[in-house]
Every structure is written in structure tokens, then in C-alpha cells.
Amino acid sequence: MADPTTxxxxxxxxxxxxxxxxxxxxxxxxxxxxxFGGDEAAAHEVWSLDQGxxxxxxxxxxxxxxxxxDVSPAALREVDPHFDPEAGRTVPHMVDFDSQDRYAFIAAxxxxxxxxxxxxxxxxxAVLQTGGGSHMAAVSPDDAAVWVAxxxxxxxxxxxxxxxxxxxxxxxxxxxxxxxxxxxxxxDYPSVSPVCHxxxxxGRAWVTLGPGTEDGGLFxxxxxxxxxxxxxxxxxxxANCGIGFTDDETRAVANWSGIFGADVEDGEGEWYVFxxxxxxxxxxxxxxxxxxxGLRLTPDGETFWQVNRGSDDGQIIDATTxxxxxxxxxxxxxxxxxxxxxxxxxxxTQRGPSxxxxxxxxxxxxxxxxxxxxxxxxxxxxxxxxxEVTDDDGEVxxxxxxxxxxxxxxxxxxxxxxxxxxxxxxxxxxxxPA
Numbered sequence: 001m002a003d004p005t006t007x008x009x010x011x012x013x014x015x016x017x018x019x020x021x022x023x024x025x026x027x028x029x030x031x032x033x034x035x036f037g038g039d040e041a042a043a044h045e046v047w048s049l050d051q052g053x054x055x056x057x058x059x060x061x062x063x064x065x066x067x068x069x070d071v072s073p074a075a076l077r078e079v080d081p082h083f084d085p086e087a088g089r090t091v092p093h094m095v096d097f098d099s100q101d102r103y104a105f106i107a108a109x110x111x112x113x114x115x116x117x118x119x120x121x122x123x124x125x126a127v128l129q130t131g132g133g134s135h136m137a138a139v140s141p142d143d144a145a146v147w148v149a150x151x152x153x154x155x156x157x158x159x160x161x162x163x164x165x166x167x168x169x170x171x172x173x174x175x176x177x178x179x180x181x182x183x184x185x186x187x188d189y190p191s192v193s194p195v196c197h198x199x200x201x202x203g204r205a206w207v208t209l210g211p212g213t214e215d216g217g218l219f220x221x222x223x224x225x226x227x228x229x230x231x232x233x234x235x236x237x238x239a240n241c242g243i244g245f246t247d248d249e250t251r252a253v254a255n256w257s258g259i260f261g262a263d264v265e266d267g268e269g270e271w272y273v274f275x276x277x278x279x280x281x282x283x284x285x286x287x288x289x290x291x292x293x294g295l296r297l298t299p300d301g302e303t304f305w306q307v308n309r310g311s312d313d314g315q316i317i318d319a320t321t322x323x324x325x326x327x328x329x330x331x332x333x334x335x336x337x338x339x340x341x342x343x344x345x346x347x348x349t350q351r352g353p354s355x356x357x358x359x360x361x362x363x364x365x366x367x368x369x370x371x372x373x374x375x376x377x378x379x380x381x382x383x384x385x386x387x388e389v390t391d392d393d394g395e396v397x398x399x400x401x402x403x404x405x406x407x408x409x410x411x412x413x414x415x416x417x418x419x420x421x422x423x424x425x426x427x428x429x430x431x432x433p434a
């Protein structure tokens with residue numbers, strides 16, 4: 001688990017990336033390089049988060065790398081000179097964008113922070129200390145706020161937004177303790193740590209709990225009044241990871257990892273279907289694999305894709321009938337997935353040999369990177385391998401976890417960053433095995 005946070009937001013000054021020649025890049029390790037110009041921008045780009053090296057790798061629609069963004073503590077101290085996480089790492093875990101795809105919000109578990117990046121200029125504009133184990137930052141549908149699920153702090157943390165301002169500022173708003181929120185539900189929750197969330201058509205956040213395999217739970221949170229709208233019996237609904245909604249927002253889908261571990265018999269994960277108006281649990285089904293994790297609706301709204309991180313497989317679920325209609329080639333240690341806006345490609349993160357989160361019993365693979373799959377045929381298109389980084393003992397430290405797709409404006413900067421130095425793998429908890 002990441003270390004406790006220091007209260008209060010960071011200072012929203014901008015990192016100014018310096019334009020340097022290749023020779024200077026070689027000589028001065030850690031300096032970022034910006035290259036302007038290039039071919040016409042692609043319609044979309046993919047942000048791949050290497051939490052093992054504190055780097056974000058950005059690929060265009062042709063799957064060429066166009067940027068590397070350094071979010072290590074040393075780089076972020078250019079924004080907030082006081083940012084000095086005890087873990088010595090940030091560990092960028094999950095990413096979300098506002099509705100205009102202008103800003104990226106990166107939840108960094110070990111950094112106990114949420115990093116705000118201008119996605120066009122490739123500049124970090126704020127480092128906000130949102131709490132230990134800041135696991136997921138999700139923008140509300142109306143762009144009014146970002147809510148951050150902080151596992152270690154056991155809080156939902158608000159970042160109010162005014163993105164129409166001439167110069168938007170980013171500061172922490174309310175910090176809502178989850179334990180008192182759930183105290184009056186009548187259920188004995190094994191955990192009060194929020195893990196992941198997404199919003200329904202009314203702007204209510206559906207929040208899963210964890211991170212342990214036996215710690216799951218689900219509640220519906222009204223961000224306006226900071227109240228629980230509905231809570232589910234954690235002995236029935238044990239959701240601890242992915243959540244999504246059908247196109248018409250009438251159905252919610254969430255999943256649970258299942259029980260697994262080195263000293264127990266691995267169990268299959270589960271997924272659940274809910275009516276978003278009545279909150280009725282409509283269906284419970286098996287994930288047919290170990291450690292159900294990433295879950296995403298295809299852009300055409302026809303199917304959900306869900307991966308099993310532990311058994312290296314996945315399901316395609318019809319978004320109308322909720323029948324399993326196919327399986328997926330998800331590669332080696334899949335985790336989170338997203339789609340190109342036209343629905344042609346699926347981008348599935350691959351953890352590699354040194355996962356910082358999850359259970360090595362089920363989450364160890366061969367190479368960290370991003371698997372690109374053709375959605376129509378199910379065939380592999382390419383594998384975007386993350387440049388390998390090793391520690392002083394020669395062990396690979398790359399660990400690609402989060403992924404997000406944004407549409408491009410054509411004005412994006414092409415950015416490269418020097419290789420990381422002194423990378424130390426610092427573990428934290430996510431889906432702790434039994």
C-alpha cells in the first residue's frame with residue numbers, strides 16, 4: 001500500500017519542457033526533450049502508463065510512439081517543490097480525460113497524488129496530494145469535478161473543475177470518508193477502501209471496494225450531497241474492480257476478481273448486472289477465469305469486453321442480452337483495456353515480469369507493453385513493447401497497468417524523455433490474494 005498522504009493540494013505551476021539537442025539529452029540524464037512539428041496528427045492517441053518507471057508512453061493511431069511523459073518525483077518537483085513521496089516513486093496507475101480530451105488526470109498510488117497533465121502541450125499543470133493509494137481518478141460526465149478513489153486514505157476525494165476558465169486551476173475540494181458513509185447501510189463491509197468507480201446518467205458514482213479478493217463490495221454515491229444512494233450486501237455483490245454502463249445507461253456491469261493465491265485453490269471471478277433505476281441485481285455470472293479485472297464497453301455499445309488477469313483470457317458479453325458471445329486473445333497478463341474511437345482497435349495493457357500490484361502468483365508475464373487487437377477479427381495487430389528498464393540487480397522494472405484513449409487536436413507536441421535512473425520497484429496493494 002502506498003504511504004499516507006500529506007494534506008493539501010500541490011501548487012499548480014507548469015512544467016516547462018526544455019528544447020534540447022540530442023547531444024545534450026545524452027549528456028544530461030532526466031531532462032525532457034520537446035520536438036515540434038511532424039506529420040498531420042492522428043484522430044486519436046493511446047496513453048500507456050508504465051508504473052514501474054514512472055513514465056507515460058503515448059502512441060498515435062498508427063501505433064508510433066509520439067511522446068514520453070516523465071511523472072517521477074524529481075520531474076514533478078518542478079511543479080510542486082515540496083512533492084517528496086516517502087516511497088520515492090509515484091507509480092502512475094490509472095488515467096481519465098475530460099470530455100474534451102484536453103486534460104489527463106493520473107491517479108498515482110505510491111505518490112499518494114493525482115497528476116493533472118495538459119494533454120495537448122504535454123505539460124504537468126498540477127500535482128494534488130489526494131491521499132495514500134490514490135487508485136483511480138474519474139471525471140464526472142458534466143466535467144464539474146474529478147473524484148479520486150484513495151484506497152489507503154479510505155476516502156473519495158474531490159477536485160472541482162472549471163475547464164471553461166481562461167486558465168483553469170486545480171485544487172482539492174472535499175474529502176469524504178467512506179467508513180461513515182457506509183455505517184448506516186446495515187451491512188458489515190469487510191473493507192471501506194474505494195477502488196474503482198464510474199458514473200451513471202444521473203452523475204452518481206458506482207464505487208467498488210477492496211482491494212483484497214475477500215474485501216469486495218459496491219455502493220452508489222451521490223457526489224452532490226456526498227451521500228450513499230444505494231448499497232449492496234457484500235456477501236452477494238463482491239465487486240472489487242471494473243464497472244461500466246450500457247449505452248442507454250439503464251444497466252450497470254461490475255466484476256469481482258474471485259479468490260486466488262499461492263496457498264489456495266484459484267477461484268473464478270464473477271460479474272454482475274444491475275438496473276440503474278431500481279438498483280436491482282439482475283444477473284450474476286462467472287468470468288470463466290481467474291482475477292476478473294479490466295471491463296469496457298465497445299464504442300458501438302454492442303458488447304462489453306472483460307479480461308481475466310490471472311488466467312490470461314477474457315470474455316465478450318452482449319450488452320443487450322448479457323450472454324457471453326465470445327472470448328478474447330488478451331495476451332500475457334492483461335489488465336486494463338480501452339478502444340479506439342471508431343471501435344477498430346482494442347488496446348490491452350500487459351504487466352510483464354515485475355508487477356507492482358496484484359499477486360505475482362497470477363500476474364507475472366513475459367514482457368510489459370500494450371497489445372493491439374483488431375476488434376472485428378479478434379486478431380493481434382501489433383505489440384507495443386515498452387523500452388526495457390532494469391534495476392541495479394538486472395531485474396526488469398517495467399509494469400504497464402493503466403491505459404486511456406483520447407481524440408487529438410492536431411496541435412499535440414511530440415515529446416521524448418531521457419531514460420529513468422535509479423528506479424526501485426516499490427510494491428503496493430491491489431487485489432491482495434487470500
